[in-house]
Amino acid sequence: MLRNTETRWGSVAQAFHWLIAALIVVQGAIGLTMVELGTTPTKVRVFALHKSIGLTVLALVLLRLAWRLTQRAPREMPMPAWQRAAARLSHFLLYVLILALPFSGWLFNSAANFPLEWFGLFHVPGLTRGLDPVLKAFALRAHVVLFWVLVAVVAIHVAAALWHHYRQRDDVLRRMLPSPRKRNLFRRQGVLP
Amino acid sequence: MKPRIVLALLLLLPAGAFARTWKVDPAHSSLAFTGTYQGERFEGRFKRFDAKIDYDPGDLAHSKFDVTVDIASVDTANTERDQALPGKDFFDTARFPQAHFVTTRFRKAANGEVLADGTLSLRGVGKPVTLVVGFAAQGNGATLDVGATLKRLDFGIGGGDWADTSMIGNEVTVRGHLLLQP
DSSP, X not given: OOSOOSSSOOHHHHHHHHHHHHHHHHHHHHHHHHTTSOSSHHHHHHHHHHHHHHXXXXXXXXXXXXXXXXXXXXXXXXXXXXXXXXXXXXXXXXXXHHHHHHHHHXXXXXXXXXXXXXXXXXXXXXXXXXXXXXXXXXXXXXXHHHHHHHHHHHHXXXXXXXXXXXIIOOSTTGGGSOOHHHHHHHHHHTSOO | OOHHHHXXXXXXXXXXXXXXXXXXXXXXXXXXXXXXXXXXXXXXXXXXXXXXXXXXXXXXXXXXXXXXXEGGGEEOSOHHHHHHTTSTTTTOTTTOOEEEEEEEEXXXXXXXXXXXXXXXXXXXXXXXXXXXXXXXXXXXXXXXXXXXXXXXXXXXXXXXXXXOTTTBOSEEEEEEEEEEEO
């Protein structure tokens, strides 16, 4: 099913979730590595890659939100009110963070007056009128702080998903995974182990 | 001859041997360039330069430009780039703090444009460079616009790992705009 059902996230929502999750892990790894590099063309290329993936994440998150708003989410699992509130809050925070993080990077890049080319294919305009040292310093700080906040919220998100799956033995994680039939199909095709 | 007379003759000599000597108004003059980086154009300028201009459009034979540029004054509106450019991979200003351009002769192209042939010494490399010269009298003064296209690799700017011209374009256009005063 492409669309969400009462009990499961549809394949579009799942694709967005896992693709964006994977790209964010890659972005974190590149981001933490690239700042340690010396001033070489390799550094320039790695930064360019980080920017291109970041813009991709931003676009995917916007598409994901648009898709999310066109339909209902699956029914919420029965759980205590505080857990429901915590889940809603963390999901809301995750959306905000995965929007704000690439945006702050784009803002930093603009205020620093660096080039911006999406995978070398087309120019992406800056958000400022060239160099702006004050905004640049603010955007860089925001980018770093937002990243570590994201790491913390993702850690809670992952821990909660695993807790639901292994302790509560409910469907919270399973309904964000392909159905058993599809999982078998993926295994035969070698996509899943 | 008395020393005083020698001195007086020496002072007279430049006036006789050169075309009109101008003063350059630094506040209204600029030395700018355009390069490409990661497929995008960027603008830069040298904030400090000293131009000695003897020029008379009617007396090209005695005209002369002699320009010294303080390379460390480079400004491309990007802090990281401006820190990298004076380094030894690029301008290497520790060893070559100045660039120097001096004309060898002026000539007129077939289309009537004035061309100034000269030698540019940059980063320890001397190369012939030809400027296109535009001169416009304004009251007592004048504006002088010159332009040329250089190849950065001719001067070893960004050699080694930075020689990749798909990342940093080889061609750099340079534009000088001078406000001349009598």
